[in-house]
Amino acid sequence: MEKLANNLTKGIKYFIRPYLALLIPLLLFTVQTFAQDTSFEDGKRYILGGLEVTGLQSYNEQTVKTYTGLRVGQPITVPGDEISAVIKKLWSLELFSNVEMYYTKIEGDEIFLELSILERPTLTNVTVYGVKKRKVEDIINDTDLKKGKKITESLITNTKNYLQNKYKKQGFLNARVNIATTADTSATNAQSMVINVKKGDKVKIRKIVFEGNEKLSDKRLRKSLKKTKKKKFYRFWKKSKYIEEDYREDLNSLVDAYAEKGYRDARILMDTFTKVDENNIDLKIKVEEGNKYYFGEINFVGNSVYTDRQLSQVLGIRKGQTYNGVLLKERIADDSKPDAQDLTNLYQNNGYLFSSINPVEISAANDTIDFEIRIIEGKETFLDHVTVVGNDKTNDHVIFRELRTRPGQKYSKDNLVRSIRELGQLGFFDAEQIVPDIQNPDPNAGTVDIKYSLVEAGSSQIELQGGFGGGGFIGTLGLSFSNFSLKNIFNGEAYKPVPMGDGQTFALRLQASRTFRVYSLNFAEPWLGGKKPVRFNLSLSRTQQFATNFDNSGRLDVDRSRGFAITGVSAGLAKRVQWPDDFFTVSHSLSYQLYDFDNFNNGLFNFGNGSSNSLSYTFGISRNSQGPSRIFPLSGSNFELTAKFTPPYSLFGSKDFKQLREDIDSTTERLFEIGPNPANIEEQLEFEQLSDDLERLEEERFKLLEFYKIKFRGDWYTNLVDKLVLRTNAEFGFLGSYNQDIGNVPFERFFVGGDGLGNFTLDGRDVIQLRGYENSSLTPFSLNPITNRVEQDGGTIYNKFSLELRYPLTLKPSASIYALSFLEAGNAFNNFNDFNPFELKRSAGVGLRIFMPAFGLLGIDFGYGFDSDARPQSTGPSGWQTHFIIGQQF
Structure with missing residues (x-):
């Protein structure tokens, strides 16, 4: 009671203080009048003879005089509204802790006034104890405790209440905040502020006890409390701290849990919490369940656009079903999903923006409730601007x-x-x-x-990397402009730094080291002709790989006179179609690659001189409904099916590929018989001749590449809770041949394992990510008959599955960051006969992704491989692997 009385006294003083400031000067004015034996009448008119301002420390006297609006020589009534208005006006500034008006003398009809002011102290510095240093700036900004702020009692009180409530909302129910001010002698009328925060430990829920529940179990009721959970040693994702706001919201969810089971009259009679100790509380919730109800007749009133049958199909509720108030509300208008299949969206998607739909109970006989769905359709709505x-x-x-x-x-x-x-x-x-x-x-x-x-985000990226690999320094320079404007390329004023704004894509990339060089140029126009969503793509590329060997000292020696090069060009068109729906895109592309060998044999291919030609057509069907952001999709899916074909040259030519294959097999068999270390000079000469013959035969076999390649990839995004998203992925690829005597080409193969990044690809390969294993380590190996080394062939068939949980840490335009955990499984095989979709290499791990507009996607993954890889020397599990992700697609 004593504490209550003190608080009440402080409150009264706080509210009446401005009025005392008006009353006291007038009383003093009266006392002075009687003391001077001067006749003074209420409301007497005077001429203001002078105004003096006293008590100022930091403000200019003339500025204050001007602000009062009083001027020497003006008529003034004392006491009167003019003086009252001036005092109120000055108080409203909240710059002064006291404002008083006196008269100093009266000479005839002239009166001389004194305005006495006590300035509020100015805040110069704020020190916060009890929180992390990085949080201090947030506290100062949130409470507006900026340098130069006038210190008032309300400022101190509001700051204290704000901080205590802030920490209580975070589960620190025992949080206490003390604020003190001290004089700062470094400035005039200044004070520094010290805030001492004692958060204490988070208060957690030891037990949740329910009373009055018979129809629903304690377990079911506790489950309905989404954010209010009792302490359990294994609970990590949802904490057990008590937060008042979340608890009140969960009580509504508890009532909804009853409504879903037919108990529409269920209500909470009482809820209390008992303090067990400083860190724990017990919750007690008493409920009244009421009777169980069922849906009766459901009639529609006021509908003319849709028939009763059509509305009933969308509503999806039938007579005799258990009453479910939550389901009824969702079928009328589901606020949690903007594209929900409900009656409100049915009308609003057909132009009836101003429609309203209200379910009304018209009778509740026994345990059955009859409804009328009353519809006001309104006028059909059209877009104006x-x-x-x-x-x-x-x-x-x-x-x-x-x-x-x-x-x-x-x-x-x-x-x-x-x-x-x-x-x-x-x-x-x-x-x-x-x-x-x-x-x-x-x-x-x-x-x-x-x-x-809209808020513009960076749409251009620069890739500038340097590192060591492959025996030397590797440098990469890439420029990608995804909002390019080709038509302004000759307009000097449009370069900021390049012409932008037309939604085109233009990318240049150069990567080089001592052993290889890669050049590429890509251009894409998403609306060819500007009228329909027809995407045009043009790509040019050039790759060079130089021969290498190690000298006697172990240093890498590069021979630029010997090498392997790929020159490629491709063009494509992709059109968005309307069937089955307008998320589908059909694409066509034509590409040509020239593979040129100049005395180069590193085991990838069985010939080191000559060339191969690949002319191919690719047909694709894709459906992309993921969104709303391409960086962090919350829902939807994205799948793509492509089929790549070359002409079946062997069907039209006269070459006997069966005999060619027999010659290759016999030559290869003899090379294996001799081995890499011939016993005598005759075998050495024979080995060299057979090697040359095999290279010639292999070049003849693959002079014109013929193959077909089928690939499928699907990604599904499911929003589980809040912004926690599950990404489900499935992939499949198959490389086949028309003519079994020619067999599968040594190009275009699948290399599985690792980070999925192909810094440079020599042979049109697909690099498949499977974390927890070294790069390409799940790819089949075979013995090269010429070098007698075990070499990677690349798979002709693969499949892969993954589950990935993603949660965003921030989705700001400057940087989008999300954490992830994953489970993956996949494998690659030599041929279809060896293919086993259940023989998979498994892994799991965690990772982090950062997307910055200027640099693209960056990330790191830590994956553990549970199985051995495909390398001959591999025996045990792959174990922990670290993968750095740079510029990977979303």
């Missing part, structure tokens, strides 16, 4: 061609949601901040405006 703001770099036409909402169209919520996804998939804007604003809704006219607010 559609505007876009915030696109400083990207041209309007690039945005508007992606929008599904056009002026004159019917309003559709589905089209609005789809437009947000399409803009996010461009990668030019921060997907988290794409905000459509519904403006000027006019139910009478049936019109509405939409304004899209």
Whole structure:
């Protein structure tokens, strides 16, 4: 009671203090009047003869006089409204702790006044104890304790309450905050502030006890409390700390748990918590369950656009079902999913923005509840104006061609949601901040405006790397502009630093070391012709690999006169189609590669001189509905099926490939018989001749490459809770041949294992990620008959599966960061006969991804391989492997 009385006294003083400031000067004014034996009447008019301001420390006297609005020579009533207004005006500034007005003398009809002011101290420095140093700046910003701030009692009280409530919301129920101020002699009328935070330990829930529940078990009720959990030693993901806001929200979820089971009258009679000790509490929740109900008749009233049958199919609730209030609410309007299949979206997707749907109980006889779904359809709504703001770099036409909402169209919520996804998939804007604003809704006219607010994100990337590998330094320079403008390439004013804004992609990449060089150029136009979503791609590349060997001292010797080169060009078209739905894309591409060997044999191929030619056509079908962001998709899927073909040259030529294959087999068999160390000079000469013959035969065999290659990849994204996302992945690839006598080509093969990054590929290979194993270590090996070394052939068939849990740490435009954990399994095989989809190499691990607009995707993974890899010397599990991810696709 004593504490309550003290608090009440402080409150009264706080509220009446400004009024005392008005009253005291007037009383003093009266006392002085009687003391001077001067006749003084209320409301007497005077001429202001002078105004003096006293007590100032940091403010200019003339500034304060000007602010009062009083001027010498003006008529003034004392006491009167003018003085009261001046005092109130000065108090409202919150710059002064006391404001008083006196008169100093009266001469005839002139009065001389004194304005006495006590300035509030100025804050110069804030010191915070009890929190981590990196948190101090956040506290100062959140409480607005900036240098120069006037220190008031309300500032101290509000700061203290804010911090205590902040930590209580985090589970620190015993948090205490003390604030003190001390004079700062380094400045005039200044004080420094010291904040001492004592958070204490987090208060956790020891037990949750339920009373009155018979229909639902304690376990079921505890499960309904999503964020309020009791302590268990194995609980890691959801903590057991008590947070008032979460607890109140969970009580509503508990009532919903009853409503889902038919108990619509269930309610919470009482909830209390008991303090066990400083760190633990017990919760007690008493419920009244009521009776179980069932759905009766459900009739629709007011509908003309849709029939009762159509609405019943969407509602999905039948007479006799157990009453489920949560399900009924979701089928009317599911606020948790913007694209939910509910009655509200059914109307809003067909232009009825102003429709309203309300379920009304019309009777509750015994245990059965009859409903009327009352519908006000409203007027059909059309889009009047559609505007876009915030696109400083990207041209309007690039945005508007992606929008599904056009002026004159019917309003559709589905089209609005789809437009947000399409803009996010461009990668030019921060997907988290794409905000459509519904403006000027006019139910009478049936019109509405939409304004899209966008925030530009970096759409260009630079890749600049250096490192050691392959016996020397490897340097990489890459430039990628994903919002390029080709038409402005000759416009000097458009270079900022390059022409931007038309949504095209232009990329250059150069990678070089002592042993290889790679050059590539890519250009893509997503809307060829500007009217339809037809994507055009053009790619040019050149790869050179030089012969190497080690000299007597062990140093790497590079012979640039011997080498292997690939020159390639490809062009493609991809069109978005409307069937089965408009997420599908059909693509076509034509490519040509020239593989040129110049006295080069490193075991990848069985011939070191000559050339091979590959002319291929690729047909693809893909469906991409993942979104809304391409960096961190929350939902949807992305799958792609491609088939790559070359002409079946052997069907049209006269060459006897069967005999050629027999000659190759016999030559290879004889080489194995002789071995790499011939017993005499005759065998040495024979070995050399056979090696030359085998290279000639292999070149003849693969002069014109013929093959077909089928690949499938699917990714599914499931939003589990909050922004925790499960990515499910499945992949499959097969390389086949038309003519069994020719067999599978030594190019275009699958190399499985490792980080999945191919710094340079010599032979059109596909590099498949499977973490927990060394790069390409799951790829089949074979014995080379010429070198007698075990070499990687590359697989002709592979499959892979993975599960990946992702959670974002931040999704800001400057840097998107998310953590992940994964389970993976996959393998590669020599041929279809060896293929076993269940013979998989397994791994698990964790990782981190960072996407920065200027540098692309960076990451690191720690994976553990549970099985041995494909290398002949490998026996035990692969164990822990570290993988660095640079520039990998999402």
